[in-house]
Amino acid sequence: MIHLHQLTKRFVKNGSPALDSISVEVLPGRITGLVGPDGAGKTTLLRILAGLLEPTQGTVSAFGRDVVRETLSVRRILGYMPQRFGLYEDLSVMENLSLYAELQGVPQSEQEKRFAGLLRFTGLEAFTSRLAKRLSGGMKQKLGLACALVKMPKLLLLDEPGVGVDPISRRELWRMVRELVTEEVIVIWSTAYLDEAELCDDVLLLNEGKMLFWGKPTELTSRLQNRVVQVRGIRGQERRSKLTELLREPDVMDGVLQGSALRLVLKEGASLPTLDSGTLSRVAPRFEDGFIEILGGMPKGESVLARQMRTVPETCDAVVAARNLCKRFGTFTAVHDNNFEIRRGEIFGLLGPNGAGKSTTFKMLCGLLRPTSGEGFIAGHNLLKSASKARSRLGYMAQKFSLYGDLTVKQNLSFFAGTYGLYFKRRHAAVNNMLEMFDMERYAATSAGLLPLGFKQRLSLACALMHEPDVLFLDEPTSGVDPLTRREFWGHINALVEKGVTVLVTTHFMDEAEYCDRISLIYHGETIAEGTPDALKQQVGTEEMPSPTLEDAFIELIRRSEVHR
Amino acid sequence: MNKTMTRLRQLRALMKKEILQVLRDPSSILIAFVLPLILLFIFGFGLSLDARHVKVAVVLEDRSPTAQSLYQAFASTDYMDALPAADRKSAENSMINGQSRAILVVPGDFTRQLSRQHRAKIQLLTDGAETNTATILENYVLGIVQKWLAHQARGQNMEIREVIVTKPRIYFNPELNTRSSLIPASIVLIMAIIGTLLTALVVAREWERGTMEAMLATPVRKSDMIFGKLFPYYILGIGSVTLCTLCGVFLFDVPFRGSVFALFLVSTLFLIVTLGQGYLISTITKNQFLASQIALLTAFVPNYMLSGALFEISSMPVAIRTITYLFPARYFLICMQTIFMAGDVWPLLLSNMFCMLLIAAVLFAATIIKTPKRLE
Incomplete structure (x- = not known):
């Protein structure tokens, strides 16, 4: 059992706390989810539990041992998997395992049997002599888990094991950890994915260091029973404007797109909204809905972008086009004969497991990689022949915050305006326009690195939009942000799309994929399925699984393609 | 008994890991063997204080x-x-x-x-x-x-009147061949860089790759962690000294009048200091780039200027002369020049070794204090 009592951690004296008096009792025999967006304090809490950080105030004990005073004794029963797995890249799978076994003091006589068991468990038997750096993301994650499990810990701490990993690997990891949970073991699984919270037995929901919820996830979702509805039967083109319209209603707390349908969360005691078209049906609430309710619902008001941005002229049918795109690295084919066209004002999603060829396709279409054969077009410009023209029509937002942290918000905007060839008056106007549109005026003189996460997101988007591009490329744009920030972000994107901007997005995040008009599922460099989110779901619908989620579809389609290979 | 066994096995595992990494990542080998050769050639062939032609x-x-x-x-x-x-x-x-x-x-x-x-x-x-x-x-x-x-x-058949005649005789290096004194001095400078760089990079790498976090969460003691890290690089450093000495003696015809044992002893002490210095730097910076910059700056520049390898310490102003006592290269230089050109003059060697030991002790105290058991 873990006791946290009034646990507070400040990194800067008198600064805002990274953890703010957290008190809980975690029970063994269950998986406890530590859930929250980036910067919520998840890693800090895990590190305190592992004795890697000392709390500023409060006490923490695990199985009756004080973590601060009896650190070494706690570490003897601890299995800890840090965010980057803690593997030695130059060591093989077996060498990593045996290193951790020796450090944990696993007796030599037991090692062989233990290793065999762990390798079977993680499916790494065939790769024992492969160096860790040559493993795929999913395999590294499994090896990281195996290293944390080498001494059968009583306390297993997993720091965002699912981050950046595709849904298939994530599901396998959940299955493996489930198997481990016995009467005596405490498992703490930290995650920024709110859908993972529903898989946990108990959830500790953190936001900006504060505990928002502690208990069974169903306790939170049951509060929203009968308050979640799905709207079907709206015409495809209208669904975005319909959503904006419905969100204006005072009774609607939250709303998202789900393929062609809308999903709405109503305020407590609110009656069902009246609709002029479409049908309403009640659906089960999700953990995310609860989180949003705790956060106070979606902020009202729509994206100012909609009013300010110019409408993209209708120049050509396919704003983004890939024709027989191929990329080989040596003998390895990363992308094989990829074809697709994205129409003006369409959101197109590239999905696929790690290493499927998403990033390679993405980079070829940005003009960052030269295709081995085939062509790519942006707004009618051939990427091979007039790359800089093509790129000038393109805005790119990278997955990680890739602006200059030491420059202020205004300096960043000004710099990016310059790189897009805006100078003097036009630059000045563009910068001020962005500051106003994204409501960042009060942060204009703040260093970008010190911004709150949501504002970093806004700034990244603003920098990508400075030159009013026709096409916007988004690389996992909202991984790790809280649901409100994500909704705000997609609110902006929807507004842009209404103005005719074309969007290409790669993501592991199924909620994000639901916003897409069409999705291309890539596996081993080939497109294995393409269509609307609903069409993909329908493809895998069976009697046992009448209404599959997008994640179910993803996994099933990949399984089928495996069978065909 | 059982506890010591566990600790010994932890230590062995740490060293094994380090050795495997050295063997698979060529950068350590480059630093330990190729860099010294390049530097030795530059110093040996390029640097000469003799004026000829x-x-x-x-x-x-x-x-x-x-x-x-x-x-x-x-x-x-x-x-x-x-x-x-x-x-x-x-x-x-x-x-x-x-x-x-x-x-x-x-x-x-x-x-x-x-x-x-x-x-x-x-x-x-x-x-x-x-x-x-x-x-x-x-x-x-x-x-x-x-x-x-x-x-x-x-x-x-004329006579030149000479009142006083000086008949100079030069000890240790009768031909006044500056190379004979420069090669031992070069080895000192090389070892100062190599020793510091070796550990500065590898510890920072563990921080950068996140393996340090995983290490810290295991029940390994921090003194064991430091020792397990330093020992393999100490072996590498000794290999490097050996290589340089062999090159000096056989390639540059520098005399070697002392004993291998004395060489081994002074090198060991000096390496302990420099490896410890590198470890301390990377523990504080936790970043490979920064660590390598600071290592070069703190190991090369002061040792180059203040060890007496190139500039005579006795002709420095008192303030600077006092500072030279803080740098281990000063003591190592005296030892090396003695061993190469004069022989095992134990009283001199021992007093200088004692000074290096003192510096090493201070550095290690700082390293142990600075090496966190936690992440802060």
Whole structure:
């Protein structure tokens, strides 16, 4: 059992706390989810539990041992998997395992049997002599888990094991950890994915260091029973404007797109909204809905972008086009004969497991990689022949915050305006326009690195939009942000799309994929399925699984393609 | 008993990990064996404080056989290349153009003065921009003139009156071959860089790759962690010293008059200091780039300037001379030069080793304090 009592951690004296008096009792025999967006304090809490950080105030004990005073004794029963797995890249799978076994003091006589068991468990038997750096993301994650499990810990701490990993690997990891949970073991699984919270037995929901919820996830979702509805039967083109319209209603707390349908969360005691078209049906609430309710619902008001941005002229049918795109690295084919066209004002999603060829396709279409054969077009410009023209029509937002942290918000905007060839008056106007549109005026003189996460997101988007591009490329744009920030972000994107901007997005995040008009599922460099989110779901619908989620579809389609290979 | 066994096995596992990493990641091997060779060659072949073949413009205003024979004396030495010049003006021009480093003028009345008064004047003009060469050249010219005078005197059965005669004899390096003292000094500088760089990079790498976090969460003690890290690199460092010494002795013909045991002992102490310094740097910076910059800056620059390898410590101002006591290279240099050129002079070696031991102790205390058991 873990006791946290009034646990507070400040990194800067008198600064805002990274953890703010957290008190809980975690029970063994269950998986406890530590859930929250980036910067919520998840890693800090895990590190305190592992004795890697000392709390500023409060006490923490695990199985009756004080973590601060009896650190070494706690570490003897601890299995800890840090965010980057803690593997030695130059060591093989077996060498990593045996290193951790020796450090944990696993007796030599037991090692062989233990290793065999762990390798079977993680499916790494065939790769024992492969160096860790040559493993795929999913395999590294499994090896990281195996290293944390080498001494059968009583306390297993997993720091965002699912981050950046595709849904298939994530599901396998959940299955493996489930198997481990016995009467005596405490498992703490930290995650920024709110859908993972529903898989946990108990959830500790953190936001900006504060505990928002502690208990069974169903306790939170049951509060929203009968308050979640799905709207079907709206015409495809209208669904975005319909959503904006419905969100204006005072009774609607939250709303998202789900393929062609809308999903709405109503305020407590609110009656069902009246609709002029479409049908309403009640659906089960999700953990995310609860989180949003705790956060106070979606902020009202729509994206100012909609009013300010110019409408993209209708120049050509396919704003983004890939024709027989191929990329080989040596003998390895990363992308094989990829074809697709994205129409003006369409959101197109590239999905696929790690290493499927998403990033390679993405980079070829940005003009960052030269295709081995085939062509790519942006707004009618051939990427091979007039790359800089093509790129000038393109805005790119990278997955990680890739602006200059030491420059202020205004300096960043000004710099990016310059790189897009805006100078003097036009630059000045563009910068001020962005500051106003994204409501960042009060942060204009703040260093970008010190911004709150949501504002970093806004700034990244603003920098990508400075030159009013026709096409916007988004690389996992909202991984790790809280649901409100994500909704705000997609609110902006929807507004842009209404103005005719074309969007290409790669993501592991199924909620994000639901916003897409069409999705291309890539596996081993080939497109294995393409269509609307609903069409993909329908493809895998069976009697046992009448209404599959997008994640179910993803996994099933990949399984089928495996069978065909 | 059981506890010691566990700790020994942890230590063995840590060292095994480190050795495997060294073998698979060529950068450590490059730092330990290739970098020293490159530096040694640069120091050994490129750096020489001897002045040889210095170009001197000689103006012979006196054309007599005596003056000619003096010219021959200059022309026949290796230390300078005599370039005949027509007059003072053209000689001056050649110095201004950088074609010669000095001008030697034998005036028109040289022979007359010499035969009449037994003394004559010649003029030497040197290039003060190169002070070192200028002084060395002055001594060379004096030496050659003396030798020539003696020769002349013998030929004419004349006697040159000398009141006091100094008969210098040079100990340890009779040919005054600067290489013999420079090679041990180079090894000192090389080891200062290598030792610091080796550990500075590897510990920072563990922080960067996140393996340090995983290590810290295991029940390994931090002293074991430090030792397990340092020992493999100590072995690598000793290999590096051996390589440099062998190169010095067999390639550069530097004498080695001390014992291998003494060399091993002083190198061990010096490596403990430098490896510890690197470990401390990377523990504080936790970043490979920063660590390598600081390692180069703190290991190379002060040791280069203040160890006495190139600049005489005794001629430094008192304040700076006091600072030199803080740098281990100073002590290592004395030991190395002693072992190479003089032999095992134990009283000297031991006192210097004691100083290195003191510095090592301070550094390790700092390392242990700075190495966190936690992430902060």
